[in-house]
Amino acid sequence: MIYIIVVIVLCLIHLVGGQTLNSNGDILDINMDMILDLQSRLAFLERHQNELDKQQKIDRIKQRQTDQLRISDLEKQRQTDQLRISDLEKQRQTDQLRISDLEKQRQTDQLRISDLEKQRQTDQLRISDLEKQRQTDQLRISDLEKQRQTDQLRISDLEKQRQTDQLRISDLEKQRQTDHRRISDLGKRQRTDQRISELEISGDYYQNDTEKTRPQFTTKTTIVNAPPLGRMNRGKRVSPSLQMVAFYAILSHGYDPITNTMDIHFDQVVTNLGDAYNGQASVFTSPKNGVYVFTWMVHVNTRWVYTDLVKNGVTVGTGFAGDSDYSMAGGNTVVVQLNEGDTVWIRIADHLSGTTIVHYRNVSSFSGFLLQ
Structure with missing residues (x-):
């Protein structure tokens, strides 16, 4: 440049x-x-x-x-x-496929979340219902506790009445023995008087016809007018040795829920010969010594329950019911030696949670009778 x-x-x-x-x-x-x-x-x-x-x-x-x-x-x-x-292109394609899979999984997760939300709402409603039922159960338990206290007071009164009745029965037994001795004496005297009357009639006959063949004697007779035996027994208590003892009771309501050692009250009494069964307390009291036969039946839902026949607080027999696809009834029959005053009742021994006792068509029942 x-x-x-x-x-x-x-x-x-x-x-x-x-x-x-x-x-x-x-x-x-x-x-x-x-x-x-x-x-x-x-x-x-x-x-x-x-x-x-x-x-x-x-x-x-x-x-x-x-x-x-x-x-x-x-x-x-x-x-x-x-x-x-x-x-990078290959990785991008792989990433695109992965993204596509993740998008599908996300859609699936969204559907699952939606279903879980619906289930949660259903569970919330169920929890609300259960809370209401629990409150109702609490009220029911409170009422039952009050009823139990009332029953305890009633049982205490009945125990006192029973003791009074036992004393009264003892006095009546003594009076009965006295009456039996009196009736026996009166029967002997009546037979003696009838024999004397027959002898007097026979003596008059011989005196009129054959005075020489009959020795003379003088008899002073006092005739006691005793009532017939059958008439004397009217209105009196029948001897316990001749009294029939039998009872049959059913449930007037179901049990839901149930607990172990809970007594089952068969409170609707159908038959009670001898008046030995207390429907309110659902307890049988032996009126005298003897051999008794007891049968009970419990109707439950699809779960299961063991029930005991209890004598004076001790289990003497066990029954089983349930454990099927449908509701089922089961129990047992037991022969027991009882003394006068022994008590017998039915209680729950064991059960599966959720078991309920139903009283449909009077299947649940408790009965017994004196064998000898």
Whole structure:
């Protein structure tokens, strides 16, 4: 670039110098010196420019070699990048498939969450109902506790009445023995009086017809007018040895829930000969010593329950009911030796949670009778 500028300047000077020479011959020598000096300078500049061009060429060659190496490196990097891009494309496809699977799983999870939300709402409603039922059960338990306290008081009163009745029965037994002795004595006297009457009639007959064949005697007779035995027994209590003892009772209600050691109250009395069964307390009290037969039946739902026949607080027999696809009844029959005053009742021994006792069609029942 500098070289071109210098050439342009020299040409201008030559033109100007030539014009000056033509117009003014006086300054020709001066212009020639200047031209020579400019030519020497121009030669120097040409050499310098050549050196610069040579150096620039060398620099361009080196730069070109450097660029070739850089291009080679860039080509290798580009191939590496192509391989990387290919791997990334494959990974992207894999990621796309994974994303698609995750989207499907998310939709499935959304449906599951929706179902669980509905189930939770249902559970909340169920919990609310159970809470209401629990409150109702608590009220029922409170009422039953009050009824139990009332029953305890009633049982206490009945125990006192029973003790009074036992004393009364003892007195009546003594009176009965006295009455039996009195009846026996009266029977003997009545038979004696009848015999005496017959003998008197026979003596009068012989006195009128055959006085010589019959010895004479005088008898003073006192006739006691005793009532017949059957008439004397009217209105009196029948002897316990002849009294029939039998009872039959059923449930008037079901039990839900039930607990172990809970007494079962067969409170609806159908038959009670001998008046030995207390329907309110659901307890049989032995009126006298003897052998008794007891049978009980419990109707439950699809769960199961064990029931005990209890004598004076001790289990003497066990029955089982339930454990089927439908409601089922079961119990047992037991022969027991009892003394007068022994008590017998039915209670729950064991059960599966959720078991309920039903009173449908009077299947649940308790009965017993005196065998001998």
